[in-house]
Amino acid sequence: xxxxxxxxxxxxxxxxxxxxxxxxxxxxxxxxxxxxxxxxxxxxxxxxxxxxxxxxxxxxxxxxxxxxxxxxxxxxxxxxxxxxxxxxxxxxxxxxxxxxxxxxxxxxxxxxxxxxxxxxxxxxxxxxxxxxxxxxxxxxxxxxxxxxxxxxxxxxxxxxxxxxxxxxxxxxxxxxxxxxxxxxxxxxxxxxxxxxxxxxxxxxxxxxxxxxxxxxxxxxxxxxxxxxxxxxxxxxxxxxxxxxxxxxxxxxxxxxxxxxxxxxxxxxxxxxxxxxxxxxxxxxxxxxxxxxxxxxxxxxxxxxxxxxxxxxxxxxxxxxxxxxxxxxxxxxxxxxxxxxxxxxxxxxxxxxxxxxxxxxxxxxxxxxxxxxxxxxxxxxxxxxxxxxxxxxxxxxxxxxxxxxxxxxxxxxxxxxxxxxxxxxxxxxxxxxxxxxxxxxxxxxxxxxxxxxxxxxxxxxxxxx
Amino acid sequence: xxxxxxxxxxxxxxxxxxxxxxxxxxxxxxxxxxxxxxxxxxxxxxxxxxxxxxxxxxxxxxxxxxxxxxxxxxxxxxxxxxxxxxxxxxxxxxxxxxxxxxxxxxxxxxxxxxxxxxxxxxxxxxxxxxxxxxxxxxxxxxxxxxxxxxxxxxxxxxxxxxxxxxxxxxxxxxx
Numbered sequence: 001x002x003x004x005x006x007x008x009x010x011x012x013x014x015x016x017x018x019x020x021x022x023x024x025x026x027x028x029x030x031x032x033x034x035x036x037x038x039x040x041x042x043x044x045x046x047x048x049x050x051x052x053x054x055x056x057x058x059x060x061x062x063x064x065x066x067x068x069x070x071x072x073x074x075x076x077x078x079x080x081x082x083x084x085x086x087x088x089x090x091x092x093x094x095x096x097x098x099x100x101x102x103x104x105x106x107x108x109x110x111x112x113x114x115x116x117x118x119x120x121x122x123x124x125x126x127x128x129x130x131x132x133x134x135x136x137x138x139x140x141x142x143x144x145x146x147x148x149x150x151x152x153x154x155x156x157x158x159x160x161x162x163x164x165x166x167x168x169x170x171x172x173x174x175x176x177x178x179x180x181x182x183x184x185x186x187x188x189x190x191x192x193x194x195x196x197x198x199x200x201x202x203x204x205x206x207x208x209x210x211x212x213x214x215x216x217x218x219x220x221x222x223x224x225x226x227x228x229x230x231x232x233x234x235x236x237x238x239x240x241x242x243x244x245x246x247x248x249x250x251x252x253x254x255x256x257x258x259x260x261x262x263x264x265x266x267x268x269x270x271x272x273x274x275x276x277x278x279x280x281x282x283x284x285x286x287x288x289x290x291x292x293x294x295x296x297x298x299x300x301x302x303x304x305x306x307x308x309x310x311x312x313x314x315x316x317x318x319x320x321x322x323x324x325x326x327x328x329x330x331x332x333x334x335x336x337x338x339x340x341x342x343x344x345x346x347x348x349x350x351x352x353x354x355x356x357x358x359x360x361x362x363x364x365x366x367x368x369x370x371x372x373x374x375x376x377x378x379x380x381x382x383x384x385x386x387x388x389x390x391x392x393x394x395x396x397x398x399x400x401x402x403x404x405x406x407x408x409x410x411x412x413x414x415x416x417x418x419x420x421x422x423x424x425x426x427x428x429x430x431x432x433x434x435x436x437x438x439x440x441x442x443x444x445x446x447x448x449x450x451x452x453x454x455x456x457x458x459x460x461x462x463x464x
Numbered sequence: 465x466x467x468x469x470x471x472x473x474x475x476x477x478x479x480x481x482x483x484x485x486x487x488x489x490x491x492x493x494x495x496x497x498x499x500x501x502x503x504x505x506x507x508x509x510x511x512x513x514x515x516x517x518x519x520x521x522x523x524x525x526x527x528x529x530x531x532x533x534x535x536x537x538x539x540x541x542x543x544x545x546x547x548x549x550x551x552x553x554x555x556x557x558x559x560x561x562x563x564x565x566x567x568x569x570x571x572x573x574x575x576x577x578x579x580x581x582x583x584x585x586x587x588x589x590x591x592x593x594x595x596x597x598x599x600x601x602x603x604x605x606x607x608x609x610x611x612x613x614x615x616x617x618x619x620x621x622x623x624x625x626x627x628x629x630x631x632x633x634x635x636x637x638x639x
Contacts, residue, residue: 012505012605136544144544146551148563156567160574167581174590175603182600197590200598202610203515205588206507211522212584216577223573230566434506 005098005284008440012433015280019176019425020183022275030274030418037414044408047401048123056126058401065384065396070124072376073406076259077117077413078158078231079252079372083260084110085165086224087292088172089217097438098288100431101280104176105271105421106264107169112416113263114162116409121154123405150233157230161223168216174199174209175430191423228252235379241319242326242383247310251303258300258342259372261293265365267417269358271426280427283356290355293368297346304343322386330395331382334374341371466615467638471597472625473606477508480607483628484514492620495613503598503608522583529579530572537571538564597634606631612638 051059061068084106091099122131134155136145145152178199181192199205232252235243245251268289272281311319326335348354348364355361385395398406420426474480480502488497497516502508512518542559545551549558585591595610602608613621622633 016604136540142548144548144551147541147545147567148556148560153563153566153570156570160570163574164577167577171581171584179603182603197585198592199590200595201503201505201602203502203504203507203511204518205590206504206511207518208520208522208584208588210507211520212580215522215526215580219573219577219580223570226566226569226573430506437506438509 003284004282005288006101006282006432006435006439007279008436010279010432010436012436015429015432015436016179016183018277018279019427019429020180022277022427023180023422023425026274026422027276030422033270033274033414034418037411037418040411041408041415042411043404044412047404047408051123051126051401051405052128058399060396060399060402062396064387064392064394065381067124067380067384068396069377069398069402069406070120072380073373073409074117074120074124075231075252075376075379076373077113077120077409078228079256079259079376080263080369081110081113081117081161081165081260082224082228082253082256083264084108084113085168085220086257087261087264089168089220089224092213092217093221097435098285100435101277101282101427102264102268102285102289103431104169104173104428105267105417105426107165107172108417108420108424108426109260109263109267110165111162111169112413112420114158114165115416116413118158118162119409119412150230150237153230154234157223157227161227164216164220164223168213168220170195171209171212171216172428173424175201176425176428179429180425224256225253228256240383240387241316241322242311242386243379244319245307245310247303247306251300251307254296254300254303255372255375258293258296259369261289261296262365262368262372265289265293265361266369269362269365271421272358275421275426277427280432283358286358286361287352287355290349290361293365294346294349297342297349297368301343301346304339318386318388322382325386326378326382329382329386331378331385335378335382338371338374338378341367342375345371468613468615468618469595469597469636469638470611470613470618470621471503471599471634472609472622472630473599473601473632473634474609474625474628475606475631477504477607479628479630480504480609481508481514483609483625483630486624486628492617492624495611495617495621499611499613501610503602503610505603505605505607521587522580525579525583525586526576529582530576532579533575534568534572536575537568540571541567597636599632599634601632 059068061070084103088099088103088107091103121134122128125131134145134152136147136152145155174196177192177196178201181189181196184192229249229252232248236245236248238244265286268281268286271277308323311323314320326332345364345367348360354364381396386393472480472483474483484497484500484502486492487495487500500515502511502515504511508514541564545559545564597610599606599608609625611621618635625633
């Protein structure tokens, strides 16, 4: 059984070779996945063209159900975006070097999930051509958006997060783009030459690179927390039962980390298979990711229970009725499924045997995200179905238009991600080299001789 | 006097650092540690101690960007709100602090990140024409020492490199 995070005997040249080969020669399953993603995306395109032409009516979105699957899926994708950058940044700051073979695709996941999430508020508007109204620009009539509204905060926060996480991904990739530049020909060489910005790996560049990467990691941690807190404010700052909950910001952040970690496990397993990355995406690293997911799942479960108990023991009758309705009403199958998938299923991650069984982990990671998607749906729809006015009590089931767009969003995300991992290195070559170097050399006594060559150190010849 | 770029390629950090150590101890009078640039596939954790402290100005850019983002963001929001007085305020101040702080904070981070990136591009001297002495082997697994030297130092430095098992030496006249 493999216990080390990585084989410390891999030669640096071999790392370059393996990763560069992955960009040329994936398994057939990669191309099948691209085909599936295209098929899913085409469903969304058909539905959006239809919705564009006839309006929001056929979606079944109607008062009081003005928010439906679009907003639930928007929150889901925003949540998915959190683990990539946040975990990469946190693990970078605490020097957890096992992140190094997997952080690149996790950061890419962040960028592409944000690009997917950003589509939903626009699609949800129906009149997509007016989406720019949310942006703060000077109009002829001197009208500004309402800066007190969390919906405007969303626009600021998500665009800041998308910009920052895309830059974080790009900056972290520069040394690898230089490797690609040095090992490719034709249009690819031209592309990598432009993107590597003239990187040559001198000490000045490395020094500034490290500082920049660390500073950006420090920025991204509070930014990620603020983004999902702001998304939770879309609900928590209203007075609707089930939404006006004090614990919503940490609950949303925990849920975001949870679904993001599960997403990382899914993509980890897929990439390991597609690109034959068994040497880099190893079982011990998968295990560590699973343990982290389990810990976050327990935090999410705790916050979930806190929400139930605070509503149960609170004095808000309508909120309590809504909670009972979630457990027993028309949405109850989905609500129970969410609780079981979100709080019970993660206990499979506590067993070492299961954590090391890749097909099980693949299925579990997908089911965890099904649970997380249901969670977002169970936040949005039941409240609108059981609000303050009894005459508004009505259940809305989404039409095919909403479902097609939701399903298509997975195709859109998958396609962006698969194109990325084909064009850019999905394993960070220089960081894996560093990981191996640190593990192989710094624990070695021979390095002491090298260390004596520091300017401040006494030299062996000085008799110390 | 003609000046040269010299690049010595070593198979590992140990040999390269040993050569740098000799330079630091003035084995070749007239050649300074400041003339040395290390080019490597990864950043050695002790590189600053081997080469001596060399500053990075990126954090200064970050500070300026963050302060600019925070203050400019707040001013932008306050100006927009003060010029849009017909918007119903619901009894709240025209320029509300709590909500503006949220957005100003986002702007702090956005401009902090953008200025940090600018500092990185300038500090690392990226987006410039690459020096011709670059070797692709550095991005693979070799460690390079690059120096800009007067002609009289070329041979002694080459000899020093050879003492430390240099794999390859390249040189070029500085234009």
